[in-house]
Amino acid sequence: MATREFFERDFDEQHDNSISADDCPECEGRLTTDDGETRCTDCGLVIEACRVNRRGPLTFDEDDTNRERTGAPITEARHDRGLSTEIGYKRDGKGNQLSSEKRRRLGRLRREHTRAKWQSKAERNLAHGCTEIARIVGALDLERDHREQASALFRSAQSADLLPGRSIEAFAAATVYAVCRCSNATRTLGEVVSVAQCPREKITNAYTVCNDELGLPAPPQRPREFIPGLASAMDVPPETERHARSLAEQAWAAEVSVGVHPPGFAAGCLEVACHNHGIDIIQQKLANEADVSPVTVRAHRDTVADSREAWSG
Structure with missing residues (x-):
């Protein structure tokens, strides 16, 4: 008893992983604390084990959120915001196998729970x-x-x-x-x-x-946003994709692509870039990836090709 009182008097409550070295009451060896267990490094005598951590959850002054340990956070992805109860099937909360009688009882409870799941x-x-x-x-x-x-x-x-x-x-x-x-x-x-x-x-x-x-805050879509997806689907080189993005940006700055279908105009820019780099692509496949008709792709291709001289000048 005297040995425990002497140890507790020298134990540092603020640091749970180390204490000041004192003599072991059995062999006068060195004492150490590891994972809440205090033992002698020479003879292995356990002086104290399973110290209770009474500090509670960690909180931070700069954090406005409430870090209470009350389960999963509330989510909008479920109709009840994740606050409903789920009844298990074959095992309990500790992972033990349930008997057949308890499984039948849980089946009846699950059926009634499903019937009363929605209030309206x-x-x-x-x-x-x-x-x-x-x-x-x-x-x-x-x-x-x-x-x-x-x-x-x-x-x-x-x-x-x-x-x-x-x-x-x-x-x-x-x-x-x-x-x-x-x-x-x-x-x-x-x-x-x-x-x-x-x-x-x-x-x-x-x-x-x-x-x-x-009143959705939906900004206008720009054709350059659709070029990476089209380029990946058509398997074109990165330099061709960059050239197509440059054409789309020039068209946006010149207000040529205002009021048109953005994916279709992006397909037209990509076809012009592929033609300039000597890459053959199937126009029907490009139109299908952009969800437009081949006529739309050809119209935007001609618009981009005709406007390139004005952009260069």
Whole structure:
């Protein structure tokens, strides 16, 4: 008892990994503390183990967020913001196998939990929309932030009473396209339509309604933003891609590309750059990647080719 009192008097509460060297009560060896366990380095005698850390979670004055240990953060990507309860199947919280009787009981509880999962039809529609947004975001290889923003925009559209009479799948695809328009994710409407579960007309109508009613801060798209994707799809060299971006920038500065379809104009710039570098490409394939017709690509190609002399001068 006297030995413990002597040790606790010399232990540094602020540093949990080392103490001042004292003699071991058994062999007069050196004491050390490692991972909360104090022992003798010579004979291995454990003086104290499993010291309780009463300092609590670390907080920082310059950080405004609340760092309480209360589980996963709240997310907009789920209809209940991630606060729902999930009932397991075959194992408990510690990973132990459940008996057949408990599995049957959990099955009945899971069934009733599923029936009472949504409090209203609006909440059920929100869950369906968030699930569709997650699927589209995964198919388009977008980031987690884009999914959060699209889900928040879908909530705003539902709160503004824009969903009645319109397709939930169309609004989910429209919110993803709206987030791509408002962020640095360059995705064409054709790419969104290709992975959506509704026609192009419904998605266009839903995006127009969102843009008009919610006032989306969607900046005008520039043709140079679509050139890297087209160049990668057509497998052109980097110097040709840089030349196409230069043509697109010159056209934007000269206001030649104002009011035209940005992916189609980018395809025209890329075709001119490939012609200047002696690279043969299939115009139909380029038009398909830009989601336009070959006639549109040829028209923009001629516009860029005719305007090059004015830009050089």
